Amino acid sequence: MAERAFTQAMGRDEATGGRATVDAPFGHALVEIAKSRDDIVGLTADLGKYTDILPFRDAHPDRFFNVGMAEQNLVAVAAGLARTGLVPFATTYGVFASRRAFDFIAIACAHSNLPVKIVAGLPGLTTGYGGTHQAIEDTGLMRLIPDLVVIDPCDATEIAAATRAAAAHPGPVYMRLLRGKVPVVFEPDGFEFTIGKARLARKGTDVGFVSTGFMTERALDAAAALERRGISAGVLHVPTLKPFDSEAVIQFAGSVEHLVTAENHVVWGGLASLVAETLFDAGMTRRLTRIGLPDRYIECGSVPTLQKRYGLMIDDLVAAAAGERA
Incomplete structure (x- = not known):
């Protein structure tokens, strides 16, 4: 199914207080990681454009899968790929991952400590589409799942660094995603991100x-x-x-x-x-x-x-x- 054109309610290009921005930092970071790692694969539930994974699709089309509007299936497929030795990055909106696919993340991924990375767009109040699309309780839900890492990055620099950290982490990860032109708050030079460190x-x-x-x-x-x-x-x-x-x-x-x-x-x-x-x-x-x-x-x-x-x-x-x- 062809994806629709962008609308303002999708939360792209918010005011950044005059800071520099980076376009699609997650997708470009994943492309760089995948250059040296053949085990990285990308998936989406028909939201590739709106979760910034299209740079990965364009760079590695044979390692990209669109499962359609089926979030539970997205997570199940990612878990299956992980069992074959791959490291899947699965993208959808946070509200769909945390509400519709909660049990699949908990049992198919975390219970088996599989290296599935859930990348969740439209976190909290970053969309005007109302209660069906606003993931306002997702980190609270996700932190209740044993062995699941939960990340909420600040800016473009940290999104790229957290993506690298997620790829290196041996278990499952849930990461909130700021998309489009993301402001740069932390200087990239010398920036280090460590899971579990403030x-x-x-x-x-x-x-x-x-x-x-x-x-x-x-x-x-x-x-x-x-x-x-x-x-x-x-x-x-x-x-x-x-x-x-x-x-x-x-x-x-x-x-x-x-x-x-x-x-x-x-x-x-x-x-x-x-x-x-x-x-x-x-x-x-x-x-x-x-x-x-x-x-x-x-x-x-x-x-x-x-x-x-x-x-x-x-x-x-x-x-x-x-x-x-x-």
Whole structure:
């Protein structure tokens, strides 16, 4: 089936605050990996164009499979290929992978510790297509699956590095995907990504943002705005939700009195819950403000309008950190 033309609600080319961008960093990273690894294969559920895997298809057409609009079959086929010694990267929208194919990821892939990599587009509130397409609870679901690595990269640099790390990881991986022209937040030169490790992106002494995914870019911009107001804000970027870097969170929390979690996800079950669990287990008390989505289905509309309505903007982070949020 031919794929339809792009529409604005698919969340491509969001405002990047003037930062440089890289087009389709996942697809191009996979092409580079596959040049030296014949075991890498690519699959999609009729969403190749919208999950940035077409560069791989064009470079390696004999190693690319479109299974059609059948996400459970996508994961099952990927698991079967993995049992033959291949390393499949299977792409679809996060909402379809996490809801429709949850059991297949849990049993066909994770239960057997197969090296299947699920690459999930349209994470959280990055599409205006409403509750059927917005993966607002996917990291919470995926982190409950034993032995499944869960990654929410910040930018183009980290997407490429996380793709390489996923390919090298011997077990299953679920990775959220920012697609199209993705901003560059972290400098590529010397950038290292390690599964299970957080990154101290900025030091601060008054308040600390603990963020994941594209919310780290906004946390860094919010920290800069707070500095102009005389508030010292640190940023701890947590790209891996599972395994979770509890040690880094505890150390970061020890440097500030107020923590603000920021995630493109409901505030239950994902990053905020992980931070709260970590503080509780460590016997540490900190003021904790959660930035994220509410416990409800999100309506249709333009992405910027929805993100503003639900408090994911830089100004919302600034207000939360400054204690000004209602």
